[in-house]
Amino acid sequence: MAIGKLFIGRKVREIRQAGHATQAQFADKIGISTSYLNQIENNQRPVSASVLLALAEKFGIDITELSSGQNDRLLSALSEALSDPLFETYSPSLQELKLVTQNAPGLAHALITCHQAYRRNSEQLVSYDDRFGAAPSNETTSYDEVRDFFHFVDNYIHDIDILAESLAGQLKLGEGENYAALAGFLESRHGVRVVRGDAGEEAIRRFDPASRILTLSRYASAPTRDFQIAVQVAQLHASDTIEQVLKQAGFRTEEAVEVCRIGLHNYFAGALILPYRSFHQAARELRHDIELLAARFGASLEQVCHRLSTLQRPGLKGVPIFFARIDRAGNITKRHSAARLQFARFGAACPLWNAHQAFEAPGRIIRQLAETPDGVRYLCLAMQVNKGTLGFRAAQPRYALALGCEISYADQFVYADDLDLSNRAAFDPIGISCRICERVKCTSRAVPPLKRKLVVDHSVRNATPYEIE
Missing domain, CATH: 3.30.450 (Beta-Lactamase)
Structure with a gap:
């Protein structure tokens, strides 16, 4: 749905409170009246262009980030949930939905979670045949919980991305043969030797902690091979950072934690092979030619497309x-x-x-x-x-x-x-x-x-x- 006037009261209030300023002090600094600021913070009036410019000038705020896609994603998910016939007696206006997602995002997330549970429960009841007695579960699946985690953090994990970019710079990835650099790092830093598997080996990647041997499928393509080595680097080199992200995510089950851990290992691997700044610059220079990007970085088309969707670093965002x-x-x-x-x-x-x-x-x-x-x-x-x-x-x-x-x-x-x-x-x-x-x-x-x-x-x-x- 199209987003018109900009109501960002909650964000403006957060900026003001971060500077420990009263409404009067903050209003004076950006050149508006206290009553206008109060109306902005309570989403009773939209933010004008002059106020946006003042926020950018006085507080170094990136204007494009004030209207970021996070509210759009939450707005879309909430709108879809409320379109269910369950809510047929209630048809909220776009303005009502904006007020909820901008001022009470936690409530919006809770309602979406409840609707997901209702849908799963309904689908299980409809599909019942001879399985009477089995209790239907209305719990969010681990997979859905993890998917929502990445969705609502804008598919960008800053601490992991920075760590991967730093290591990529040390190893000079993207400037030569990735395989040699990655395998050499594993052996020199972590004592892990990379070998090719036997002809009958089905696993794409297999790591033996006892022998410190990483076995890769003999038939894996070069981009897949490099990515799987990078995943092993994530497990050994980025574990502390990844565990901190998992702790802050607050997943409800251990299964969700394990599923997300896989996702974060893969995220690190993608950020290592396609380091943020150099990839961001190349995407602009090559005008997002996916095939040329894949050739330049020795990556697959899917790896390139996925990485383009993660270019959401504050102050250096890619094309949305x-x-x-x-x-x-x-x-x-x-x-x-x-x-x-x-x-x-x-x-x-x-x-x-x-x-x-x-x-x-x-x-x-x-x-x-x-x-x-x-x-x-x-x-x-x-x-x-x-x-x-x-x-x-x-x-x-x-x-x-x-x-x-x-x-x-x-x-x-x-x-x-x-x-x-x-x-x-x-x-x-x-x-x-x-x-x-x-x-x-x-x-x-x-x-x-x-x-x-x-x-x-x-x-x-x-x-x-x-x-x-």
Whole structure:
């Protein structure tokens, strides 16, 4: 949904309180009245451009971060939860949702968690057949809890990223052969020897703490091989920092802690192979040419796309993009969005999105200009990648990678050079998910929207057997 006037009362109050200033002192410093500041902090009035500039000048605030995607993500998740028929008697306005997410984000998160539990419980009850007696669980799964953790920290972990970047500088990664530098570091610093596995070895990576031997699959590609060595470096070199992040995350179960530990090891590995500042600069220089970035850093396309979604360092942010990995059944197995486009938490993605076409055109990067129901327009990219090892009998899972940005950033992508961005007719209408999409004339609709009534006319048959009121 589009975000108009800027209501950032909670952030302004945090800035003022961090400087131990009264409202009168703070108002005087940024050149407004105390009553206006009071109205801003209580979200009764939006922040004007002059106030934004004063905050930037007096307190070194990055204006772009005041309207960061964090509220957009929470706003989208809360809006989706409240679109459930469970809340059919309550239809909050956009302003009401903004007030909740900006002033009481904890309450918004709690409501989203409750809705997730309700959905899981309902789905289990519906699927009951002969399993009576088994108690349905309404607990958030460990996987969902960890996914939400990364989602709401903007997919950027500062302490881990800084540590990885520092080590990458010491090892001069990205300037030569990563394998030799990474393997040499493991052996010299941690006494770990890297070897290739036997022909029958199924594991991509296997570490034996007793012998201090790290065995890698003989058939792993160079980017996969380097990434797995970097994961081992994370386990041995970054464990203290990672444990501190896990402690602060406050997960409810040990299983969630273990799942997140895997994610943080992978995060460190990505940040080590693709160090923040050099990767950020290269992305700008190469205008986000994914294939050239992969070649420059010796990484895979997926590693590059994923890393682009983590460029959210305060003061040095990259282009706000969305990124997702989708399997052939339409399941979103990875997702993050720093843009206003937010992925549905339940159900499949919009069938009109070009991500689904990637399986039909292997080896190509497919481009699409798209517009969501809120009027926001995007440049969307999609490509198919194969996972797994080589060999005729080996499993070859295929995924679609989806990457994109709002059209205002399209000039920073080489893929937009020959597209007519000014022609509104060139943009395909897409949604987030059929269940929450408000488009009433979509011929690709799979299911009706949750909170709209249907009209059935038995004498007329259109693309769908019903009309949406």
